[in-house]
Amino acid sequence: MxxxxxxxxxxxxxxxxxxxxxxxxxxxxxLTRNAWMVLVSMATTAIxxxxxxxxxxxxxxxxxxxxxxxxxTLPSGLSWPIRIILEVDAFSAFMVxxxxxxxxxxxxxxxRFMDKFTGLEKFSALFFLLVTGMLGMQLTGDLFNFFVxxxxxxxxxxxxxxxxxxxxxxxxxxxxxxxxxTISAMFVLIAVGFFYGRYNxxxxxxxxxxxxxxxxxxxxLVFIVVSLxxxxxxxxxxxxxxxxxxxxxxxxxxxxxxxxxxxxxxxxRVCFSLYGASxxxxxxxxxxxxxxxxxxxxxxxxxxxxxxxxxxxxxxxxSQIGYILMALGVGLLxxxxxxxxxxxxxxxxxxxxxxxxNYTMYKGLLFLTAGAVFYSAGTRNLNELGGxxxxxxxxxxxxxxxxxxxxxxxxxxxFVSKLLIYQSTFAVYPLLAVAALVTSVLxxxxxxxxxxxxxxxxxxxxxxxxxxxxxxxxxxxxxLTIVIVALTLFPGWTLSHxxxxxxxxxxxxxxxxxxxxxxxx
Amino acid sequence: xxxxxxxxxxxxxxFLGMYAILFERNLIKIAIGITLLEASANLLLIVLGYRTGxxxxxxxxxxxxxxxxxxxxxxxxxxAIVIGLATSALLLSLIILLYxxxxxxxxxxxxxLRG
Amino acid sequence: MNPLSVVVRTICDIFAWFMGIFGVYIIIHGHLTPGGxxxxxxxxxxxxxxLLVAYGGKKVLSFVRPGFYSGMETAGLLLFIxxxxxxxxxxxxxxxxxxxxxxFGAVVPIGPNSxxxxxxxxxxxxxxxxxxxxxxxxxxxxxYMFKGIRLFDDHAGRSESGHDR
Numbered sequence: 001m002x003x004x005x006x007x008x009x010x011x012x013x014x015x016x017x018x019x020x021x022x023x024x025x026x027x028x029x030x031l032t033r034n035a036w037m038v039l040v041s042m043a044t045t046a047i048x049x050x051x052x053x054x055x056x057x058x059x060x061x062x063x064x065x066x067x068x069x070x071x072x073t074l075p076s077g078l079s080w081p082i083r084i085i086l087e088v089d090a091f092s093a094f095m096v097x098x099x100x101x102x103x104x105x106x107x108x109x110x111x112r113f114m115d116k117f118t119g120l121e122k123f124s125a126l127f128f129l130l131v132t133g134m135l136g137m138q139l140t141g142d143l144f145n146f147f148v149x150x151x152x153x154x155x156x157x158x159x160x161x162x163x164x165x166x167x168x169x170x171x172x173x174x175x176x177x178x179x180x181x182t183i184s185a186m187f188v189l190i191a192v193g194f195f196y197g198r199y200n201x202x203x204x205x206x207x208x209x210x211x212x213x214x215x216x217x218x219x220x221l222v223f224i225v226v227s228l229x230x231x232x233x234x235x236x237x238x239x240x241x242x243x244x245x246x247x248x249x250x251x252x253x254x255x256x257x258x259x260x261x262x263x264x265x266x267x268x269r270v271c272f273s274l275y276g277a278s279x280x281x282x283x284x285x286x287x288x289x290x291x292x293x294x295x296x297x298x299x300x301x302x303x304x305x306x307x308x309x310x311x312x313x314x315x316x317x318x319s320q321i322g323y324i325l326m327a328l329g330v331g332l333l334x335x336x337x338x339x340x341x342x343x344x345x346x347x348x349x350x351x352x353x354x355x356x357x358n359y360t361m362y363k364g365l366l367f368l369t370a371g372a373v374f375y376s377a378g379t380r381n382l383n384e385l386g387g388x389x390x391x392x393x394x395x396x397x398x399x400x401x402x403x404x405x406x407x408x409x410x411x412x413x414x415f416v417s418k419l420l421i422y423q424s425t426f427a428v429y430p431l432l433a434v435a436a437l438v439t440s441v442l443x444x445x446x447x448x449x450x451x452x453x454x455x456x457x458x459x460x461x462x463x464x465x466x467x468x469x470x471x472x473x474x475x476x477x478x479x480l481t482i483v484i485v486a487l488t489l490f491p492g493w494t495l496s497h498x499x500x501x502x503x504x505x506x507x508x509x510x511x512x513x514x515x516x517x518x519x520x521x
Numbered sequence: 522x523x524x525x526x527x528x529x530x531x532x533x534x535x536f537l538g539m540y541a542i543l544f545e546r547n548l549i550k551i552a553i554g555i556t557l558l559e560a561s562a563n564l565l566l567i568v569l570g571y572r573t574g575x576x577x578x579x580x581x582x583x584x585x586x587x588x589x590x591x592x593x594x595x596x597x598x599x600x601a602i603v604i605g606l607a608t609s610a611l612l613l614s615l616i617i618l619l620y621x622x623x624x625x626x627x628x629x630x631x632x633x634l635r636g
Numbered sequence: 637m638n639p640l641s642v643v644v645r646t647i648c649d650i651f652a653w654f655m656g657i658f659g660v661y662i663i664i665h666g667h668l669t670p671g672g673x674x675x676x677x678x679x680x681x682x683x684x685x686x687l688l689v690a691y692g693g694k695k696v697l698s699f700v701r702p703g704f705y706s707g708m709e710t711a712g713l714l715l716f717i718x719x720x721x722x723x724x725x726x727x728x729x730x731x732x733x734x735x736x737x738x739x740f741g742a743v744v745p746i747g748p749n750s751x752x753x754x755x756x757x758x759x760x761x762x763x764x765x766x767x768x769x770x771x772x773x774x775x776x777x778x779x780y781m782f783k784g785i786r787l788f789d790d791h792a793g794r795s796e797s798g799h800d801r
Contacts, residue, residue: 009724012728013728020717023706024714147601168619172619172631172634174615179555182558182559183555185604193569196569202597243634613781614784
């Protein structure tokens with residue numbers, strides 16, 4: 001049997017194995033533990049890329065856990081779609097690749113960054129559990145398992161955010177995140193309950209096939225939109241984002257950015273594949289668009305006034321999430337109208353999906369550079385930093401690339417995706433494009449401020465002994481830098497090979513359903 | 522009407538939990554609110570799977586004429602309970618740590634992160 | 637926390653064993669009766685709570701080693717994931733032992749029966765794995781929470797350096 005059939009399961013099983021073996025590997029000392037961490041993250045990334053290749057070449061992959069078929073057939077001939085399935089279409093595969101690259105960079109970075117902490121075998125176990133949760137959310141074809149993986153990712157990230165447990169701020173941030181994400185997970189569970197009560201199924205494809213818009217479905221949709229917007233840090237519920245991102249260890253923050261993308265994935269999977277054209281009114285798309293605009297604007301205005309480096313970047317991630325929400329909201333708005341879809345909707349989807357990979361890469365890199373500055377200089381306060389370009393040239397270089405990309409300066413990848421978003425949202429409502437442009441300018445302004453205060457300027461006496469960070473941390477950062485440069489150099493290839501299949505898969509609800517159900521039921 | 526009473530209970534527990542989370546100031550009470558929310562979600566699943574007069578869905582009773590309640594929501598609820606246990610344990614541990622650091626359980630005084 | 641009275645301790649001596657046995661019963665009958673690895677494990681882990689309450693923290697912590705429980709936890713997790721990987725011939729987590737005969741694979745007759753203990757294949761293996769994991773994990777949670785309360789006394793001087801040089 002061809003082993004590549006098992007790729008979707010391996011993408012979950014390998015990090016899970018990594019998590020469970022970590023305590024054993026920790027017995028062998030620091031070198032064994034680090035080697036294990038590198039090995040597992042590289043294997044996970046390789047599997048995810050192979051999986052993506054397979055999906056792009058051969059269409060949607062469906063994998064059934066622990067059985068041969070997606071349904072259970074009783075001797076009486078009754079059959080129910082109750083198996084645990086993984087369904088990987090091009091959009092999931094794209095998200096999985098993005099997430100695993102961020103995880104790889106975070107793992108490399110954490111090898112030395114976490115040096116001074118105790119209990120590191122627990123750190124790597126939690127890290128891989130977080131990776132498993134994230135990949136599971138993106139691979140699963142089942143609403144209840146989405147909830148389970150959401151909780152796995154949440155519980156692992158609570159532990160990781162509070163990992164520096166002697167620091168009151170870290171524990172406080174973790175508690176705040178925990179309250180928010182437990183509430184949102186319970187909302188998801190209640191929504192799953194509604195679906196189960198109506199259709200006796202939790203399989204996304206099975207529910208989508210039978211879906212009729214009624215009160216129960218509307219309530220479930222509200223619960224899901226609210227909870228997942230809460231989890232990905234859109235504006236009315238964004239208060240946990242700056243705390244959690246700023247207080248988590250930098251390698252973990254890089255991964256948390258990717259995990260918030262998984263919540264975003266869930267939101268769009270539900271809106272596009274589960275509800276699709278039966279959404280009916282334009283209320284939900286406009287809610288998402290307005291949430292996006294508010295996130296963009298409020299996030300960036302809060303970021304401009306921050307004095308702490310990681311907190312500033314965390315507010316920027318609120319505003320970048322806004323771009324993605326707005327673009328995919330526009331796509332959702334034009335879902336029912338083929339003409340609008342061809343005119344601007346599909347461009348918006350492409351822009352939004354391209355922005356997902358761009359955002360994860362450069363935001364992860366920015367958090368890693370902030371971590372590197374913190375590791376070497378011992379402070380994140382912009383008022384105290386200065387002149388680091390002389391002592392940390394490589395970090396400075398990578399920060400400059402990431403900052404240029406997030407600000408959307410022309411040759412960089414951030415510019416391409418933002419341009420697609422400007423074009424398409426202008427066609428819907430010009431004010432949206434204006435808001436996006438203003439946000440972009442403010443982003444540029446605040447990163448110029450960071451670059452100027454932290455890296456340029458005269459060398460400060462306090463930082464005379466500061467040196468460049470160790471090689472493994474540089475390696476972690478350069479993984480992301482290479483991806484950013486590649487995306488910058490080959491935007492055409494990226495759009496046609498990575499982004500377009502994903503956008504098409506997201507729009508194609510019938511394809512998603514028939515991949516699982518075939519002609520059945 | 523009486524058939525809907527369990528759903529009413531679910532709603533009441535849900536709103537009690539939300540009230541505790543939003544308006545209480547003691548960390549332990551917030552934790553209780555979160556567990557109430559979990560309880561309401563679990564109860565909702567169980568109630569959805571109930572069939573009047575149904576017996577427990579156990580393999581050895583299969584094939585009789587009696588109706589059984591649906592087993593799937595029970596499996597879902599068990600999973601949710603296990604996850605809820607992990608969350609509550611971690612929640613209480615974090616509260617212990619917070620108390621150690623701040624010396625108080627009042628949320629108004631635990632706010633070193635702001636702005 | 638001080639030890640409770642001799643009545644409580646005697647009752648604990650007797651009932652702790654019943655509790656352990658009942659927990660193990662729930663674990664290995666997980667596929668036939670309500671319960672399973674998690675529930676049985678929780679019952680067994682209650683033993684730790686029982687001992688902590690009856691005998692007081694100092695005495696229990698002096699002879700309980702957390703390493704034992706984390707070893708149990710790791711063993712359970714590894715057993716679980718190994719059982720998953722061994723099913724890889726068909727699919728991940730496939731029940732490759734069911735219906736094969738042997739210790740776990742007795743064939744189940746169709747129709748009502750009194751339940752055959754060794755019939756569930758990898759489900760039993762996973763119940764045992766989860767049971768081990770939960771016994772270890774829950775006992776550790778109880779012990780560490782108890783220690784956390786005591787940390788106020790002896791915490792000074794053991795703080796982590798983090799990145800403050």
